[in-house]
Amino acid sequence: MLKGMFTIAAAATLLGAAVTAQVQAQESVQVGLVLPMTGPFASTGRQVEAGARLYMQQHGDEVGGRKIELIVKDDGGVADQTKRIAQELVVREGADVLAGFGLTPLAMATAPIATQARVPMIVMAAATSSITEKSPFIVRSSFTLPQAALGIARWAAENGITEAATLVSDYAPGHDAADAFRKVFEEAGGTVIEQAAVPLKDPDFAPYLQRIRDAGPQGLFVFVPSGVGSLLMKQFDERGLDDAGIKLIATGDVTDDDILDQMGDVALGAITAQHYSAAHDSPENKEFVDAFKEANGNSRPNFMAVGGYDGMHLVYEALKATDGETGEALVEAMKGLSWESPRGPVSIDPETRDIVQDIYIREVKEQDGELYNVEFDRIEQVKDPVKADWSQQF
Numbered sequence: 001m002l003k004g005m006f007t008i009a010a011a012a013t014l015l016g017a018a019v020t021a022q023v024q025a026q027e028s029v030q031v032g033l034v035l036p037m038t039g040p041f042a043s044t045g046r047q048v049e050a051g052a053r054l055y056m057q058q059h060g061d062e063v064g065g066r067k068i069e070l071i072v073k074d075d076g077g078v079a080d081q082t083k084r085i086a087q088e089l090v091v092r093e094g095a096d097v098l099a100g101f102g103l104t105p106l107a108m109a110t111a112p113i114a115t116q117a118r119v120p121m122i123v124m125a126a127a128t129s130s131i132t133e134k135s136p137f138i139v140r141s142s143f144t145l146p147q148a149a150l151g152i153a154r155w156a157a158e159n160g161i162t163e164a165a166t167l168v169s170d171y172a173p174g175h176d177a178a179d180a181f182r183k184v185f186e187e188a189g190g191t192v193i194e195q196a197a198v199p200l201k202d203p204d205f206a207p208y209l210q211r212i213r214d215a216g217p218q219g220l221f222v223f224v225p226s227g228v229g230s231l232l233m234k235q236f237d238e239r240g241l242d243d244a245g246i247k248l249i250a251t252g253d254v255t256d257d258d259i260l261d262q263m264g265d266v267a268l269g270a271i272t273a274q275h276y277s278a279a280h281d282s283p284e285n286k287e288f289v290d291a292f293k294e295a296n297g298n299s300r301p302n303f304m305a306v307g308g309y310d311g312m313h314l315v316y317e318a319l320k321a322t323d324g325e326t327g328e329a330l331v332e333a334m335k336g337l338s339w340e341s342p343r344g345p346v347s348i349d350p351e352t353r354d355i356v357q358d359i360y361i362r363e364v365k366e367q368d369g370e371l372y373n374v375e376f377d378r379i380e381q382v383k384d385p386v387k388a389d390w391s392q393q394f
């Protein structure tokens with residue numbers, strides 16, 4: 001009798017625990033953040049995670065009547081892993097949102113999972129134009145390479161560069177960047193006289209830089225992904241391109257705030273175009289940079305951190321709008337959102353689910369004893385030109 005009662009009581013307790021767990025699972029919104037936290041692109045993972053965590057620290061962990069839980073998973077920068085982890089997150093852990101995606105192949109591999117599971121997927125880092133076309137559940141808080149490349153191509157053509165070479169990492173965003181640069185630069189009257197695509201894995205830029213030096217362009221346009229810029233800059237210096245008077249022009253990925261201050265004098269004077277600089281002069285950015293440094297042992301946020309920060313803003317604002325509903329409704333609520341980001345004014349294009357933002361032209365300069373990308377011009381409210389219009393704002 002006693003034993004029987006105990007069993008019933010224990011069963012009731014267990015059932016109670018199960019019900020409570022279920023209610024909690026229903027109440028909390030699980031955001032699965034899949035990032036390269038190890039391997040050659042670990043700096044991207046570190047920055048995106050720190051940006052996302054800072055947003056939560058500043059805005060609390062409850063929104064639209066629901067608690068937000070961040071689940072960070074390391075994919076090591078390997079696409080098969082990203083896909084497997086994303087699948088586990090939605091199937092086993094019931095994730096309501098997938099987010100992160102440090103490189104294009106990682107986002108591409110995961111797109112079908114978002115579509116099948118009908119789960120919003122926030123691309124916070126990867127920047128190949130076509131990514132958002134791979135699933136109607138993708139919304140992007142980072143940028144596209146053609147957005148940045150069009151800005152620097154225009155600057156080059158307007159500032160005395162008539163012959164340029166291009167050097168990019170040999171994968172989708174590199175090709176997007178080189179194609180966009182060439183299109184805009186040549187339409188403005190310039191000529192691309194040499195093009196190089198360097199393997200993404202363990203790159204050695206030296207032989208390509210030598211060839212470019214011999215071709216003697218006035219400017220060299222470069223895209224390499226975040227984290228790789230230091231090696232590129234070192235070899236640019238060693239191969240004597242700086243001394244030969246070849247002007248380095250690039251997307252802001254090359255003079256990444258995360259590593260810029262360690263690049264030394266060779267970086268001084270480099271002209272780049274991009275959507276974020278830690279030196280962006282606005283009250284919102286000052287607050288963001290100060291809070292980021294305080295939370296991260298004085299290290300500087302880069303454009304990856306702002307992608308993570310704004311990606312969480314999208315989740316929070318959309319949950320407010322849907323009163324806590326997730327799924328397709330959350331994606332719908334993200335379309336058309338606009339806000340003042342640390343990078344400047346931004347919105348989500350309701351047609352493409354890409355971010356519309358100002359693209360700044362910047363020069364590497366010393367400020368308060370450190371190297372910064374100092375903005376001196378901007379093109380306002382640039383849409384991804386591949387999906388919109390190449391002549392916008394010209």
Ligand code: PHB
Nearest residue numbers: 103104126127225226253
């Ligand atoms: C990408 O793989 O899409 C990517 C990675 C790092 C960047 C830009 C683009 O800095």
